Amino acid sequence: MEGQDRRRELTKILEEAKDAVSGTELSKRLGVSRQVIVQDIALLRAVNKNIISTTKGYLIYKQEKQKVNRCFATRHTTDEIEDELNTIVDNGGKILDVIVMHDLYGEISVDLIIKNRKEVADFMAKVRSKRTVPLKDLTGGTHLHTVEADSEEILDQIEQALKDKNYLVSSTSFGKE
Template sequence: MRKKAKVAGEQRRDLILQTLKEANHPVTGAVLGDLTKVSRQVIVSDINLLKAKNEPIMATNQGYLYTQSTKKVKDVEKIIVCKHTPNQTEEELHILVDHGVTVRDVRVEHPVYGDVRASIMVSNRQEVKIFIEQIQQAQAPYLLNLDESGIHLHAISAPRAEQLHDAEEALKKAGFLIE
């Protein structure tokens, strides 16, 4: 059985870009590596080269995502301010995704670095579960720990403004939303 040859440079990056554009979910570096017959490290380099060409690719905890929407209708976006303990993170995310909201990122203000932002990109309970498990397995602190008050921001989006409003009301009821 003959081993498939790796896909070379520009052709590989074109294939990566096409794959990401066609995917409706994040694609891991391992999957892209298997597709192009190169290592994950080569994929990371290719992704950086594509980003340098202003391709809207986001690295998430679930893989790479092409963020330029091909949808005709754009989601409504908003930034919200929240406060809770690390142990309440899963509850907060469940409240949001249960209202049809995508949690795009988390942002905190660091005393040295200023604004620190990290992609979350969760839209349903399964994605929340995976996110929480990854945090626990890595024994990584939540970004909200960088601010001793626990205050953090989320960029959120949903197809309809009513979904954002209802999610905010639920967060307010839970005592998580700061207005």
């Protein structure tokens, strides 16, 4: 299969997928190596395909027109990660990413795309199984989440729930320890 045809098929697979598709799965389906998939993804991104890489694989992100989003600056312990994420999804939010402001590297952002408790549980299983620290640990627990919701009222509700649990920090103190 020629590169252009393969990238067309790759795009079709991602557009039809209900969930993220792993690079390994894509390489098997298209009969190429994972490295070729990584290169194809980079080429597709260069022509404005909104392909993102999550902990579950690749997906084409399509924001629904009536959605709104807001960034929340939060701080909590590692034991409170699951509660923070569940607080957001239980109140109607979709967690798009996590962002930290590192003293040396600047802004570090990772796409999460977590929209329900099952996805929170799956993410937490990965956190527990890996021998590494969560990104928030690079900045003393302080980090941002971009959250998408159906309305500003839902975002206000999420903000209040995070504030009630003392997870919310003011944006002026973000990145300062």
